[in-house]
Amino acid sequence: MDRIPIIKVGDFLLVSIQVDMHDRLVMSLQDDLTTQVVKARAKGVLIDISSLDVVDSFIGRMLGNMASMTRVLGAEAVVVGMRPAVATTIVELGLSLTNVRTALDVDKGMAVLRALVNPAGDEGGHGSGQN
Amino acid sequence: MGPGRTETFPLRTDEDVLRVRQTVRIWMVEQRTFSLVEQTKMVTATSELGRNVVVHGGGGTARLELLSEGGRLGIRVTFQDQGPGIASIEQASRDGFTTGDGLGLGLGGSKRLVDDFEIASEVGKGTRVTITKWK
Numbered sequence: 001m002d003r004i005p006i007i008k009v010g011d012f013l014l015v016s017i018q019v020d021m022h023d024r025l026v027m028s029l030q031d032d033l034t035t036q037v038v039k040a041r042a043k044g045v046l047i048d049i050s051s052l053d054v055v056d057s058f059i060g061r062m063l064g065n066m067a068s069m070t071r072v073l074g075a076e077a078v079v080v081g082m083r084p085a086v087a088t089t090i091v092e093l094g095l096s097l098t099n100v101r102t103a104l105d106v107d108k109g110m111a112v113l114r115a116l117v118n119p120a121g122d123e124g125g126h127g128s129g130q131n
Numbered sequence: 132m133g134p135g136r137t138e139t140f141p142l143r144t145d146e147d148v149l150r151v152r153q154t155v156r157i158w159m160v161e162q163r164t165f166s167l168v169e170q171t172k173m174v175t176a177t178s179e180l181g182r183n184v185v186v187h188g189g190g191g192t193a194r195l196e197l198l199s200e201g202g203r204l205g206i207r208v209t210f211q212d213q214g215p216g217i218a219s220i221e222q223a224s225r226d227g228f229t230t231g232d233g234l235g236l237g238l239g240g241s242k243r244l245v246d247d248f249e250i251a252s253e254v255g256k257g258t259r260v261t262i263t264k265w266k
């Protein structure tokens with residue numbers, strides 16, 4: 001429980017948060033992710049929070065930070081899978097997450113990322129668009 | 132176990148905050164009357180106020196209680212520390228106000244998430260916050 005795994009899938013990084021995180025774990029994930037975005041030359045990051053049954057202001061701030069830092073590094077981030085009870089709660093808490101792009105699930109999140117990274121919708125050239 | 136149950140937990144580290152919020156979840160699930168949204172609100176408020184004890188209050192305790200009053204079932208958490216206290220509760224409760232690097236949503240947000248919210252604080256003596264969710 002000392003690290004949240006970050007998995008590389010093509011041009012994207014996938015972060016699936018499967019445990020209830022204490023604050024230091026949240027911070028280390030934030031650091032790991034920025035390092036990995038650079039190292040993997042990722043074009044997009046998908047953060048799956050469907051296992052999280054609590055999002056408080058600390059985790060909310062981290063999601064916002066991860067989205068901003070990813071953007072600064074020239075990549076896109078999408079947060080997926082927020083539980084309905086969590087969504088209701090964070091609105092009342094006052095968390096706006098305005099700079100965080102969200103999608104319903106992993107599939108929709110991937111579609112959003114692909115569209116952002118490849119706005120022309122050039123589906124055919126997966127390996128050819130490097131230049 | 133039902134009403135009358137009480138347990139006190141230390142709040143010194145972020146792991147302690149985790150343990151307390153998870154225990155609140157378990158107690159509420161066990162009562163089988165609180166909805167998922169009610170649980171989530173109480174657990175989130177607990178996380179915010181528990182973190183405040185650790186970060187701003189220099190550590191303290193959280194006391195969990197199950198209550199029965201006038202046919203209602205309640206869960207209450209009392210956060211107590213002997214830290215620096217809060218000079219202006221009104222200011223501290225304003226959304227966005229922080230003396231640290233947080234989002235400043237803990238006090239104001241928690242108040243919105245629970246049914247009863249009480250705060251008492253004295254500069255140099257400490258802070259006590261009590262939150263209750265009723266069913």
Ligand SMILES: Nc1ncnc2c1ncn2[C@@H]1O[C@H](COP(=O)(O)OP(=O)(O)O)[C@@H](O)[C@H]1O
Nearest residue numbers: 183187188223229230233234235236237238258
């Ligand atoms: N237990 C406490 N002891 C001392 N000061 C506190 C305590 N809880 C909150 N505060 C003060 O109130 C402010 C607002 O708290 P909060 O709304 O939780 O926002 P944040 O924790 O993000 O700063 C804190 O920045 C701090 O100055």
Ligand SMILES: [Mg+2]
Nearest residue numbers: 179183233237
């Ligand atoms: Mg706080």
